[in-house]
Amino acid sequence: MQILLIEEDPSLRQYLSSCLRESGSQVDVAFNGVDGLFMASQKGYDAIILELSEANHDGASILKELRHRDQRTPLLILTSQDSSQGSVKWLDSGADDCLTKPIEPPELEARLRALIRRASIKPASIMELGPVVIDKTAKAVTVNGNAIPLTNKEYQLLECLAENRGHVVTRNKIYERLFNEIDSSLANLVDVYVSNIRRKIGHPLIKTLRGRGYMIDE
Numbered sequence: 001m002q003i004l005l006i007e008e009d010p011s012l013r014q015y016l017s018s019c020l021r022e023s024g025s026q027v028d029v030a031f032n033g034v035d036g037l038f039m040a041s042q043k044g045y046d047a048i049i050l051e052l053s054e055a056n057h058d059g060a061s062i063l064k065e066l067r068h069r070d071q072r073t074p075l076l077i078l079t080s081q082d083s084s085q086g087s088v089k090w091l092d093s094g095a096d097d098c099l100t101k102p103i104e105p106p107e108l109e110a111r112l113r114a115l116i117r118r119a120s121i122k123p124a125s126i127m128e129l130g131p132v133v134i135d136k137t138a139k140a141v142t143v144n145g146n147a148i149p150l151t152n153k154e155y156q157l158l159e160c161l162a163e164n165r166g167h168v169v170t171r172n173k174i175y176e177r178l179f180n181e182i183d184s185s186l187a188n189l190v191d192v193y194v195s196n197i198r199r200k201i202g203h204p205l206i207k208t209l210r211g212r213g214y215m216i217d218e
Helices: 012-023 033-042 059-069 084-092 105-120 152-163 171-179 184-201
Strands: 002-008 026-031 047-052 075-079 097-100 126-129 132-135 140-143 206-210 212-214
Touching: 002 012, 002 033, 012 026, 012 105, 026 033, 026 105, 026 132, 033 047, 033 059, 047 059, 047 105, 059 075, 075 084, 075 105, 075 206, 084 097, 126 152, 152 184, 152 212, 171 184, 171 212, 184 206
Parallel strands: 002 026, 002 047, 047 075, 075 097
Antiparallel strands: 126 132, 132 140, 206 212
């Protein structure tokens, strides 16, 4: 396994990297989130381990940026949060798994193996946007594993935005995708579809850029 470990605590960083290497993994270490983002952009990893805690104010933004840049690589979070609320927060933000300190290396290694196995069989037609998962083959959408009943037009609109995530999708492009024509009279209908999608998925996934269009930046 090729692992990127992002851990600010020197002792824990040394301990975990040594344990993973002894078990046969190749481990690159980053001392902070900024270095971790750079390293993740330069090399493909089988999994990324990121230490997060309530005291780490930059942790959530680092997690979001990692997931925005790479939807496929498994992300395992190490957290000091004692309650389940902390794990829920990180999972909803795009993490694939959470492990609460103190860390037992055998469990960490087992979780990494499981995440990598699941990632290796994930079809390319799957798009993950935080807790929202779009299956382009089945034309289906789930949020935290729960199926979301979208109409055909609502699904087409969500898929269009997801395929262009990180970029503004103009109203004209949406008109062409959904109706095969450019007609400003359809604007109100598009607004209704966007409102319905937001209500059904219960997640602030779609952003409105007034005068420009819509965007997903997860």
